[in-house]
Amino acid sequence: MCEERKNHSHNTVRIGPIEFDVPIVQAALSGYSDLPMRRLARRYGAVYTLNEVVLDKVVIQKGRKRSQILSVTDDDHPVGGQLMGSNPEQFGPAAYEMAQAGYDVIDINFGCPVKKVLGRCRGGFLLSQPTAALDIVRRVFDAVQETHPVTVKMRRGMDDSAESERNFFEILDGAFAIGVSAVTVHGRTVAQRYIGASQWTFLSKVKQHVGDKVILGSGDLFSAEACMRMIQETGVDGVTVARGCIGNPWVFQQIRDLLAGREPASPTLSEQHHAILCHWRYAIECHGEAAAVRKTRTHAIKYASHHPEPIRVRDAFVGARNAADFQAVLDAWYSSSGYSSSNDRVGEETVR
Ligand SMILES: Cc1cc2nc3c(=O)[nH]c(=O)nc-3n(C[C@H](O)[C@H](O)[C@H](O)COP(=O)(O)O)c2cc1C
CATH class of the missing domain: 3.20.20.70 (Aldolase class I)
Structure with missing residues (x-):
């Protein structure tokens, strides 16, 4: 209760x-x-x-x-x-x-x-x-x-x-x-x-x-x-x-x-997916694809701690060397969350 x-x-x-x-x-x-x-x-x-x-x-x-x-x-x-x-x-x-x-x-x-x-x-x-x-x-x-x-x-x-x-x-x-x-x-x-x-x-x-x-x-x-x-x-x-x-x-x-006196909620897998995807897209926009991999990886390693399989997801992000690898980690570990990384509209989703 x-x-x-x-x-x-x-x-x-x-x-x-x-x-x-x-x-x-x-x-x-x-x-x-x-x-x-x-x-x-x-x-x-x-x-x-x-x-x-x-x-x-x-x-x-x-x-x-x-x-x-x-x-x-x-x-x-x-x-x-x-x-x-x-x-x-x-x-x-x-x-x-x-x-x-x-x-x-x-x-x-x-x-x-x-x-x-x-x-x-x-x-x-x-x-x-x-x-x-x-x-x-x-x-x-x-x-x-x-x-x-x-x-x-x-x-x-x-x-x-x-x-x-x-x-x-x-x-x-x-x-x-x-x-x-x-x-x-x-x-x-x-x-x-x-x-x-x-x-x-x-x-x-x-x-x-x-x-x-x-x-x-x-x-x-x-x-x-x-x-x-x-x-x-x-x-x-x-x-x-x-x-x-x-x-x-x-x-x-x-x-x-x-x-506000409300019970704080933990992020669902779908919310985690969305946040990492936004972060990743913003990083590409700001830093270019190569730097975005390096910069987002340091954050993604921390985002992984919210995933039900934190160690395996963290290790997967650590191993991501390029944009395709990074996307593959997202698809493999977060795609069941209902967000499609290919058609997601960053910035237009409302936050919980
Ligand atoms: C990796 C890292 C980078 C930091 N960079 C800055 C910085 O640029 N400017 C600053 O005032 N404090 C910086 N800090 C200090 C933090 O803003 C904060 O004061 C400190 O981490 C204590 O808070 P915490 O124990 O909740 O992390 C940094 C801390 C860490 C761990």
């Missing part, structure tokens, strides 16, 4: 002029959150999505990567563009370019824990340098403030030391004083990378500290129930789903269901 669920009241969330009816965001995910993934997330209920992090210098220097980053499509809104770098002087011009290109929000990355990134004084490294970090926030803010909201993404510090926590709050308070519209906090330290849990009690502390300023929470959001729990336990204004939405765009609808 279905458990009776309470309708959870929640406030709308604002990031500058953008208002969200429900506080569920698709996080920035390097190597994943490209246009196809963002389209799927939005289609299944995410209110706001972020592009993967990009280097300020890549946005400024002419090149193929730059034009790809600066191509924002009409159906991809609201979308956040996230910048990372080490030279404060480059951030302003890069933020301006991204705003002009059509990103709705400019987000600054003070969280990336990758060794090479830290070695180049970028990302999470800046959590140990409050003056430089706030110089960056100020420059980005000055460059786009008239037209665009600015946000910051932070881990809870470099490490567990008291100095690290002091630096965190100096940057947090300084960023809000400059005028940022929201801060996303991932409850792990940079030193922790992904080992161990995200400390949600830290998120409660941050939210209590900032009062009515907008805090989005991040870390260990692997299910709709976890997202609800984070909102209820920590008081954050919204959640940014990261690893938990790779190959799982349904999580956004499921959070909506929980918020």
Whole structure:
């Protein structure tokens, strides 16, 4: 028997002029959150999505990567563009370019824990340098403030030391004083990378500290129930789903269901087929067939976990080397779902 669920009241969330009816965001995910993934997330209920992090210098220097980053499509809104770098002087011009290109929000990355990134004084490294970090926030803010909201993404510090926590709050308070519209906090330290849990009690502390300023929470959001729990336990204004939405765009609808007091449903095989097919077609449209195989495979491996034969389907996707292989996996494992991959009309189906 279905458990009776309470309708959870929640406030709308604002990031500058953008208002969200429900506080569920698709996080920035390097190597994943490209246009196809963002389209799927939005289609299944995410209110706001972020592009993967990009280097300020890549946005400024002419090149193929730059034009790809600066191509924002009409159906991809609201979308956040996230910048990372080490030279404060480059951030302003890069933020301006991204705003002009059509990103709705400019987000600054003070969280990336990758060794090479830290070695180049970028990302999470800046959590140990409050003056430089706030110089960056100020420059980005000055460059786009008239037209665009600015946000910051932070881990809870470099490490567990008291100095690290002091630096965190100096940057947090300084960023809000400059005028940022929201801060996303991932409850792990940079030193922790992904080992161990995200400390949600830290998120409660941050939210209590900032009062009515907008805090989005991040870390260990692997299910709709976890997202609800984070909102209820920590008081954050919204959640940014990261690893938990790779190959799982349904999580956004499921959070909506929980918020509305409905029982969340798992995707049927037919819904799985449709989502992967949409993702695949979008990837071909965005990246061309060869790159689409490589890029969609990383998502398909995760989509496979919803299939009744998860290991065999995952292995089949891993072995797909070209478009024909990929299509064959879909036909072999999902065709009984009632979707015909040859005549499916991507984008015209309604979501559950
Ligand atoms: C593969 C991968 C790529 C990521 N890329 C970014 C990124 O580009 N920008 C960013 O701010 N965070 C990035 N993150 C961090 C996530 O947005 C999120 O904060 C983190 O994964 C914690 O959430 P989770 O435990 O629910 O996955 C990335 C995480 C992973 C696993």
